[in-house]
Amino acid sequence: MKKVNEMERFFPRVGYGYDVHRLVEGRDLWLGGIKIDHEMGLLGHSDADVLIHAICDALLGAANMRDIGYHFPDTAASTLDIDSKILLRKTIELIASKGYVLGNIDATIVAERPKINPHIPAMKQCLAEVMDCDEDQISIKATTSEKMGFAGREEGMAAYAVCMIVKS
Ligand code: MG
Numbered sequence: 001m002k003k004v005n006e007m008e009r010f011f012p013r014v015g016y017g018y019d020v021h022r023l024v025e026g027r028d029l030w031l032g033g034i035k036i037d038h039e040m041g042l043l044g045h046s047d048a049d050v051l052i053h054a055i056c057d058a059l060l061g062a063a064n065m066r067d068i069g070y071h072f073p074d075t076a077a078s079t080l081d082i083d084s085k086i087l088l089r090k091t092i093e094l095i096a097s098k099g100y101v102l103g104n105i106d107a108t109i110v111a112e113r114p115k116i117n118p119h120i121p122a123m124k125q126c127l128a129e130v131m132d133c134d135e136d137q138i139s140i141k142a143t144t145s146e147k148m149g150f151a152g153r154e155e156g157m158a159a160y161a162v163c164m165i166v167k168s
Contacts (some may be wrong), residue, residue, distance in 0.1 A: 012103050012166045015062025019053040020150075020158045031109065031116070031157075032123025032140060033085045033130060038114045042157060045074035049084035051109055051123070051140070054159035056084075056091045058105065062165040063095040085130045092131050095165055102131055103164035106139040110151045110158040116142035 027041025030049040042048035056068045065071075071094065072079045072087050079087075092102070109116050120140045128135040145152035 012164045013062045013064075013100070015058040015060070015163045015165065017054040017057030017059075017061060017161045017163075018158070019050045019057065019068075020156055021048045021050045021053075022156045023154055029114075030084065031111075031119070033088075033126035034119060034122050036114060036119055040154070046072075046079055046082045046087065047084050050157050050159040051107060051161070052084040052088050052127075054161040055105055055107060055127070055163065056088055058107075058161040058163040059091050059095055059102070059165065062163055063098050063100050065094055065098065085126070088127070088130050096168070099167050100165040101168040102133050102137055103166045104137045104139070105161055105163040107141065107159060107161035109140070109142045110145055110160075111142065112144050112147065112152055112154050 021042040021044050023040045024043045025040050027043055027048070029036045029038040029041040030047040032051045033049065042050055053068055060067055060071070068087065068091070071090070120142065123140050124135045124138050127138050147153070150156045151158055
């Protein structure tokens with residue numbers, strides 16, 4: 001057991017997260033912590049920020065601390081319409097309770113419309129502030145689904161994230 005603990009100090013841990021939310025009319029579109037002008041928004045118990053949710057799951061997975069639904073149930077009144085930036089901040093505090101800090105994140109948003117690329121600098125700036133890290137630690141990419149599948153038909157959006165965490 002001692003050997004594993006010693007190794008933990010020198011070896012970073014990797015985590016992976018995936019999330020999907022339906023796109024509907026009458027909802028604001030929140031992505032990467034910012035509000036984007038669009039005729040539809042993501043549906044969910046919280047603000048349904050699919051990118052932040054994927055990042056939270058990656059961070060929790062890296063720390064072996066279950067997932068976002070375990071810590072912030074989508075049945076709880078406390079998380080109804082909650083700003084996902086609050087969940088991300090709490091997730092950073094959760095992994096810090098096990099002695100971890102963020103190394104880096106690499107994430108991809110899958111959305112047919114609107115164009116995500118122009119919003120990426122603002123997302124990075126916002127998330128760096130929430131996680132109290134450098135923008136260079138956060139990579140956000142975007143792709144369409146070439147009109148195929150649920151994202152391609154604009155029925156929803158998906159996000160994937162991997163992260164690395166290190167012992168502080
Ligand atoms: Mg979600």
